[in-house]
Amino acid sequence: LAKTTQPISMDSYEGQEVNITCSHNNIATNDYITWYQQFPSQGPRFIIQGYKTKVTNEVASLFIPADRKSSTLSLPRVSLSDTAVYYCLALMDTGRRALTFGSGTRLQVQP
Amino acid sequence: NAGVTQTPKFQVLKTGQSMTLQCAQDMNHNSMYWYRQDPGMGLRLIYYSASEGTTDKGEVPNGYNVSRLNKREFSLRLESAAPSQTSVYFCASSESRPNQPQHFGDGTRLSIL
Numbered sequence: 448l449a450k451t452t453q454p455i456s457m458d459s460y461e462g463q464e465v466n467i468t469c470s471h472n473n474i475a476t477n478d479y480i481t482w483y484q485q486f487p488s489q490g491p492r493f494i495i496q497g498y499k500t501k502v503t504n505e506v507a508s509l510f511i512p513a514d515r516k517s518s519t520l521s522l523p524r525v526s527l528s529d530t531a532v533y534y535c536l537a538l539m540d541t542g543r544r545a546l547t548f549g550s551g552t553r554l555q556v557q558p
Numbered sequence: 559n560a561g562v563t564q565t566p567k568f569q570v571l572k573t574g575q576s577m578t579l580q581c582a583q584d585m586n587h588n589s590m591y592w593y594r595q596d597p598g599m600g601l602r603l604i605y606y607s608a609s610e611g612t613t614d615k616g617e618v619p620n621g622y623n624v625s626r627l628n629k630r631e632f633s634l635r636l637e638s639a640a641p642s643q644t645s646v647y648f649c650a651s652s653e654s655r656p657n658q659p660q661h662f663g664d665g666t667r668l669s670i671l
Binding site for chain 1: 562593598599600601602648650657659660661662663664665
């Protein structure tokens with residue numbers, strides 16, 4: 448399993464860009480890095496996934512350096528509704544998928 | 559689209575009672591999963607099913623059984639509930655192609671007294 452490490456919590460203000468870094472030193476060749484968002488009383492929701500370099504969608508950007516030992520989720524111009532827990536995972540590319548969610552990063556956005 | 563539907567949303571049990579949590583998905587996914595989430599912690603995988611007719615243990619399978627009834631449904635059973643099983647239970651599904659993201663239900667909040 449590719450263990451991931453990310454900060455326990457972060458604070459930000461509305462309109463700022465937030466960058467959450469995740470380390471995954473023992474990531475396997477076929478692993479993808481995937482980020483989920485979880486609001487209170489809801490299940491996690493897929494945000495973005497990437498293998499290397501940069502991926503961008505309507506919600507976020509994901510930056511992955513060449514060595515793939517870390518990744519950074521970037522949320523542009525956060526709002527109060529971005530307050531949530533963010534999980535970083537390295538997905539195993541096997542038919543028997545054993546997934547590990549860490550404790551995540553609790554992002555608090557203030558006015 | 560309903561996505562992943564879990565029932566019930568809330569349940570209170572007494573120690574020793576049995577209970578089956580239901581999960582159904584309408585996305586034609588092959589793979590389905592059961593997780594538990596304890597307060598302030600991340601999700602831990604209990605069991606998963608890579609395809610209809612197969613199930614495998616995850617990180618914390620003790621005290622649970624699962625049934626992949628058909629492609630749509632994946633149930634989780636507690637035969638003799640214990641207070642340590644008080645948690646929020648999430649079901650998820652995904653396509654079986656490599657590295658596909660999982661789609662989660664909104665959870666079942668289970669309290670065992």
